[in-house]
Amino acid sequence: MIPAPFDYAAPATVEEALALLAEHGDEAKVLAGGQSLLPVLRMRLNAPGMVVDISRIEGLKGITDERDSIRIGAGATYQDVLDSDLVTEHLGLLRSAVKEIADPQIRHRGTVCGALVHADPAGDVGAPVLALEGRMVVQGPDGEREVPASEFFVDLFETAVGEGELLTAVVLPKHTGWGSHYEKFVRVSHQWAIIGVAATVRAEGGTIAEARVGLTNMGATPLRASEVEQALVGLPATEEAVAQVCARAGEGTDPPSDLNGQADYRRHLAGVLTRRAVLTAAGA
Amino acid sequence: MQVDRDPQRVAAVRPPRRDQWQKLTLAARRDGTVTGLKVELLADMGAYLGLVTPGVPILGAFMYNAIYKFPAYHFTCTNVFTNKTWTDAYRGAGRPEATFAIERLMDELAAELGRDPLEVREQNWITHEEFPFTSVCGLEYDSGNYEAATARAKELFGYDELRAEQARRRESGDRVQLGIGVSTFTEMCGLAPSRVLGSLDYGAGGWESASVRMLPSGKVEVVTGASAHGQGHETAWSQIVADQLGVPFEDVEVLHGDTQVSPRGLDTYGSRSLVVGGQAVVQAAQRVVEKAKPLAAHLLEANVDDLEFSSGRFRVRGAGDDQEGIGLTDLALKVFTAHDLPDGMEPTLDADATFDPENFSFPHGTHLCAMEVDTETGQSRMRSYVSVDDVGNVVNPLIVDGQIHGGLVQGIAQALWEEAVYDDQGTLVSGSFVDYTLPTSADTISFVTDRTVSPATTNDLGAKGVGEAGAIASTPAVVNAVVDAVRPMGIHDIQMPCTPERVWRAIEDSRQGGSTPTEDSAQPHFTQDAPNQDDPGPDGPAGGTAYPQEGGRA
Numbered sequence: 001m002i003p004a005p006f007d008y009a010a011p012a013t014v015e016e017a018l019a020l021l022a023e024h025g026d027e028a029k030v031l032a033g034g035q036s037l038l039p040v041l042r043m044r045l046n047a048p049g050m051v052v053d054i055s056r057i058e059g060l061k062g063i064t065d066e067r068d069s070i071r072i073g074a075g076a077t078y079q080d081v082l083d084s085d086l087v088t089e090h091l092g093l094l095r096s097a098v099k100e101i102a103d104p105q106i107r108h109r110g111t112v113c114g115a116l117v118h119a120d121p122a123g124d125v126g127a128p129v130l131a132l133e134g135r136m137v138v139q140g141p142d143g144e145r146e147v148p149a150s151e152f153f154v155d156l157f158e159t160a161v162g163e164g165e166l167l168t169a170v171v172l173p174k175h176t177g178w179g180s181h182y183e184k185f186v187r188v189s190h191q192w193a194i195i196g197v198a199a200t201v202r203a204e205g206g207t208i209a210e211a212r213v214g215l216t217n218m219g220a221t222p223l224r225a226s227e228v229e230q231a232l233v234g235l236p237a238t239e240e241a242v243a244q245v246c247a248r249a250g251e252g253t254d255p256p257s258d259l260n261g262q263a264d265y266r267r268h269l270a271g272v273l274t275r276r277a278v279l280t281a282a283g284a
Numbered sequence: 285m286q287v288d289r290d291p292q293r294v295a296a297v298r299p300p301r302r303d304q305w306q307k308l309t310l311a312a313r314r315d316g317t318v319t320g321l322k323v324e325l326l327a328d329m330g331a332y333l334g335l336v337t338p339g340v341p342i343l344g345a346f347m348y349n350a351i352y353k354f355p356a357y358h359f360t361c362t363n364v365f366t367n368k369t370w371t372d373a374y375r376g377a378g379r380p381e382a383t384f385a386i387e388r389l390m391d392e393l394a395a396e397l398g399r400d401p402l403e404v405r406e407q408n409w410i411t412h413e414e415f416p417f418t419s420v421c422g423l424e425y426d427s428g429n430y431e432a433a434t435a436r437a438k439e440l441f442g443y444d445e446l447r448a449e450q451a452r453r454r455e456s457g458d459r460v461q462l463g464i465g466v467s468t469f470t471e472m473c474g475l476a477p478s479r480v481l482g483s484l485d486y487g488a489g490g491w492e493s494a495s496v497r498m499l500p501s502g503k504v505e506v507v508t509g510a511s512a513h514g515q516g517h518e519t520a521w522s523q524i525v526a527d528q529l530g531v532p533f534e535d536v537e538v539l540h541g542d543t544q545v546s547p548r549g550l551d552t553y554g555s556r557s558l559v560v561g562g563q564a565v566v567q568a569a570q571r572v573v574e575k576a577k578p579l580a581a582h583l584l585e586a587n588v589d590d591l592e593f594s595s596g597r598f599r600v601r602g603a604g605d606d607q608e609g610i611g612l613t614d615l616a617l618k619v620f621t622a623h624d625l626p627d628g629m630e631p632t633l634d635a636d637a638t639f640d641p642e643n644f645s646f647p648h649g650t651h652l653c654a655m656e657v658d659t660e661t662g663q664s665r666m667r668s669y670v671s672v673d674d675v676g677n678v679v680n681p682l683i684v685d686g687q688i689h690g691g692l693v694q695g696i697a698q699a700l701w702e703e704a705v706y707d708d709q710g711t712l713v714s715g716s717f718v719d720y721t722l723p724t725s726a727d728t729i730s731f732v733t734d735r736t737v738s739p740a741t742t743n744d745l746g747a748k749g750v751g752e753a754g755a756i757a758s759t760p761a762v763v764n765a766v767v768d769a770v771r772p773m774g775i776h777d778i779q780m781p782c783t784p785e786r787v788w789r790a791i792e793d794s795r796q797g798g799s800t801p802t803e804d805s806a807q808p809h810f811t812q813d814a815p816n817q818d819d820p821g822p823d824g825p826a827g828g829t830a831y832p833q834e835g836g837r838a
């Protein structure tokens with residue numbers, strides 16, 4: 001219940017943070033909103049010697065317009081995302097997924113970037129970021145690099161962010177005018193997603209012109225249902241037209257089996273919920 | 285439920301369990317009249333012998349026949365110790381298990397006969413003219429009116445309209461099917477009669493004690509042995525004493541919870557506090573008045589027999605409305621100073637009482653639940669829930685509603701969410717509140733609650749007890765509703781909690797070749813090709829419904 005003792009630093013700049021991470025090596029752990037890290041420390045699943053709190057770094061805060069993309073800084077909380085007009089206008093899918101995360105207290109502390117680095121397969125932001133083809137801005141001792149979302153998620157709780165590095169932002173291409181829906185399947189409201197489907201669709205006169213579909217908790221990492229996306233293009237946004245295509249969303253996936261559902265049930269749900277998410281996104 | 289501090293886990297939950305294999309055989313005539321009930325239980329006690337561990341199924345033994353006039357009844361129970369968490373009395377203790385089984389079974393009987401489940405119940409229940417009624421188990425149900433509670437519940441629920449909507453959804457093959465679940469429960473509570481408890485080898489009696497002390501300040505101290513842990517006895521007991529003694533509600537202080545203050549008592553459980561402990565308070569208060577009477581007569585220079593007591597004052601009967609009389613609180617000070625007491629009077633008004641009723645009390649109610657079941661995902665959503673409870677006279681309506689609401693959530697949670705899951709080594713694998721799927725207010729709907737009143741005859745308050753009602757009644761109402769929603773698909777049972785996956789698998793199984801009844805599921809007997817189809821007429825049962833299932837692994 002009580003974390004092991006650790007040192008704490010709250011640097012004011014990214015440079016200072018990186019210097020601290022370099023100095024303390026694998027003894028260091030980044031703290032953003034703490035909504036995953038603190039439970040980990042309290043359960044003593046991890047006992048870092050130095051916790052580097054990046055939440056005071058002004059330069060990481062904010063959600064900014066970068067012409068054809070929106071930049072979400074590592075300091076931006078879920079609530080910042082929900083409050084952002086830029087997100088509402090251009091990234092409806094991210095907004096609808098973030099709305100479903102935990103409760104207001106957690107949304108006021110937890111950050112999008114923290115959740116992405118934590119990379120819990122049941123977390124709700126991975127699938128939309130993947131489907132929206134986000135670019136992850138990773139900064140380390142050797143400078144800054146951009147990692148496409150498709151290469152970011154490596155395995156269970158494992159990402160492309162290495163020791164001594166920070167995820168400073170995620171940059172998401174604008175999807176202005178796209179309809180979006182995140183379908184989160186839970187038994188009780190405070191639960192993590194048993195599965196989730198993130199769908200965003202650009203419809204033209206009742207026909208699907210483009211579609212993006214991401215899946216939550218259908219494997220060790222968030223997944224993208226690329227074949228479904230492609231097969232949807234050109235179809236009328238009606239149940240009859242899309243049902244068969246969407247039913248295949250779970251094919252070939254290897255979801256977990258646990259108290260909330262066996263793998264075959266999750267694959268079945270993926271098909272049903274993809275159809276619902278796509279149709280809702282398309283405004284059908 | 286216990287929550288341990290465990291450095292390895294945020295919370296190691298030892299969830300409450302009601303773990304039984306129940307095999308019930310119900311005999312009925314083709315016209316729907318029940319003729320017999322056989323109950324065979326295999327009950328999992330867990331690893332240790334707790335206070336009433338084996339007593340839980342025994343208490344249930346009296347309740348399988350419920351509100352119905354079974355002429356014949358047979359009960360056997362085998363209790364086994366296992367390496368799971370030990371069991372003990374938990375809200376309802378044996379009665380939820382019994383109520384679940386019989387109320388599920390009455391729905392199955394109705395379904396098999398193609399009749400409305402409320403109608404089949406009504407055909408078999410004790411009518412209000414038949415009270416007091418001695419049940420097949422030998423319990424004397426003192427009061428009740430199942431017709432009134434059911435009529436009110438149907439009205440509040442919009443029963444006929446919902447049945448019509450259900451028919452429409454079935455007709456159109458709607459993806460979301462509507463199910464309506466019924467539970468017309470009763471329970472034996474006000475757990476007391478010491479003689480009865482003795483005959484069951486219970487280790488203690490069932491009386492409850494109270495003391496009422498008149499302080500010189502005019503305020504009143506009440507000591508109760510029924511110690512509240514959130515049930516609001518402080519409020520209700522203050523109301524009772526204010527009523528009895530005519531003192532302001534605010535001037536009553538209720539003391540409990542520490543054996544240094546309240547050494548005698550058997551506590552709060554079995555929906556007994558008001559029925560037994562509350563009556564002890566009534567009697568102690570009445571004794572205070574009796575003790576004060578000679579002093580009042582002395583000071584008013586009147587005859588004791590000519591005095592009447594109301595609204596906290598003694599007055600001389602027939603001496604006119606404008607007489608001042610003397611107040612009980614004034615007498616309290618006079619007793620304290622003891623300057624002018626009648627000869628031989630002991631200088632105290634304080635009184636004790638211990639009450640041991642001769643019978644249990646029998647709350648009942650009609651609960652109706654509508655569930656929408658998404659047949660694609662198996663997800664169930666509660667649409668409406670109506671409970672009309674008859675808990676006798678009510679001292680504090682808000683407390684009663686609170687008990688009903690909390691009980692409902694507990695029982696509904698058992699039907700839909702909560703489950704203590706063990707692996708085949710007996711290790712608890714649902715060891716956190718997330719895995720145990722504890723619901724919160726966000727998962728429930730607004731319940732419609734109402735009451736009918738058939739006062740209990742075993743205490744002056746006419747109260748029957750309410751602590752367990754909601755938890756006992758609601759579980760079968762919800763499971764009945766889920767099963768009712770998917771019944772046209774050939775499904776007649778779903779193991780609770782009715783998780784989306786279980787509902788979905790039941791639907792899948794029935795789609796792939798239908799769910800042929802096996803030994804593990806309900807067996808219809810009134811169909812053409814089933815055994816026991818010959819109706820032997822009014823002298824014997826036409827058949828039965830075997831309904832083995834694992835009851836309430838909460």
Ligand SMILES: Cc1cc2nc3c(=O)[nH]c(=O)nc-3n(C[C@H](O)[C@H](O)[C@H](O)COP(=O)(O)OP(=O)(O)OC[C@H]3O[C@@H](n4cnc5c(N)ncnc54)[C@H](O)[C@@H]3O)c2cc1C
Binds near residue numbers: 110191
């Ligand atoms: C009760 C509860 C319920 C929850 N329910 C949900 C839910 O329904 N859906 C959901 O998706 N999530 C849920 N969460 C988890 C939560 O959304 C995220 O895990 C959390 O917000 C992560 O963000 P954070 O800022 O709090 O990260 P932190 O907890 O501070 O950090 C998480 C991890 O990422 C690392 N890290 C953080 N930021 C950076 C960075 N910029 N660069 C490098 N490393 C970094 C940390 O070192 C740590 O390892 C829940 C959490 C709780 C406590």
